[in-house]
Amino acid sequence: MFTLNRANLKSSHQVVWLIIDFLMLGLLIFNLALIIFDSIYSFEAIQNFLGAHVGPFKEAYDPIHKNFIFYDLIFVGIFLTEFVVRWTSAIITKVYARWYFYPFIHWYDLVGCIPTGGFRFLRVLRVISIIYRLHKYNIIDVTKTRVFRFINFYYEAFLEELSDRIVIKVLSGAQNEINQGSPLFDRIQNKILYPRREMISDWISARVAQAAEEGYVPNRGALRSYLENRVDNSLKQNTELSRLRFLPVVGPTIQETLEEAVGDIVADVIHQILDDLASTRNHAFIEDIVNVFLPNPEHQDADEVTNEELIKLLDEIIEAIKKQVRVKHWRKAL
Known part of the structure; x- marks a missing residue:
């Protein structure tokens, strides 16, 4: 869970915006949970299961499911209103050089507001942006959460695996060029x-x-x-x-x-x-x-023996570097 730094929140000059961020974060999480539940509810087997075990809940949710676009548009209206307010504030305070820069820079806020199909799930981008903004102002610290440590671990492992393969490929190419008589x-x-x-x-x-x-x-x-x-x-x-x-x-x-x-x-x-x-x-x-x-x-003077020894020496050095690159440091953290 996040740890809220109330001291930084009170001392911040953007208290109002940060409070709005928390409200939007709560609405986004609730809205995404509702979207996921409605997607699951679409299966007939789920409806039959709920009807058999929690009939009153099914009867109460059926109208929402049938008119889900309408209810989702209520959330979209709130999100767009907040977006327009922030855009207006950015124009007044001249945050960007041109007034029309804001929607292009904050494109992820707009894409998630499309109320059809898979675009709804892109609202998670807005959740990430709000969490990042709160972390940047030291209101919350995401680095201490289990989710961040989990994602960061595999992100670092992926980068290490990718960079290792690229480095080994480059070094192998250099070895081939040297051994083939590269100048x-x-x-x-x-x-x-x-x-x-x-x-x-x-x-x-x-x-x-x-x-x-x-x-x-x-x-x-x-x-x-x-x-x-x-x-x-x-x-x-x-x-x-x-x-x-x-x-x-x-x-x-x-x-x-x-x-x-x-x-x-x-x-x-x-x-x-x-x-x-x-x-x-x-x-x-x-x-x-x-x-x-x-x-x-x-x-x-041309000295073939010396050149061969130098090539052999450089080849061994590159091979030693490749062996070191192959070491998987991320596995040591397991």
Whole structure:
């Protein structure tokens, strides 16, 4: 059931219209229930059953059934009157740019007023529009109702099934094109990536500098200590270097000096590399790497083995995406 938010109803600037919405909603529900009952009552078996068990009710309803169009026109008159009042209000308040826009925008209100055949059941559209309007103004909350959760669950399941099939179809088509020798790689490399080499180099350079600065500079001392300890342990485990200690007099001194020198050299080299990466000096290095991966189309050599590996790699990536798309997330909610 709906939960009525009376605070929002009182604070709303459209209290009168919202009250009218509630009245119209009640009339629409009653009218639809009456239409459904009259449709069922049309069967002779139903009339005989009611005559046998609730004769007074059948006798009272027979005149209504025979003149049902007349009684239905009473509801239609009320609905059309409310429609004209809203249309007039929209013209006065200039809700739309032209006075005749209202009936076209609210066509569902008019279609349901046709008092013949299946058009009567289209009044359910007006019920939906009123409920939506009340929900939009936070007067009621349809998301907490069982009906909404039921419909929304299967709606989401339908959309997921439909979108999954479309995505898998598109990905399968891309796989077929790639495996049949589609010039996709050449277009991506030569038409998209190569003209933007400078932009790619600048972006990668900036990202590498930022990562090196944020990760290296605050931990510079700890990194140096770690490198010196690792080098010292490696040198102590080195058989050739350990033999220096057996030299008379100067052996241990040479070994210790050599260990310290190697440790300092390794730490300084790595620190210098990281300093360069953390500054704008890394741009030339990054640019050289990008040029290797994105050579000039006029000078690049055809490498069939590389292309086959790239095709295989891309095919496996697409296949992995397809497997993930096939996962039915809506079933997990069951």
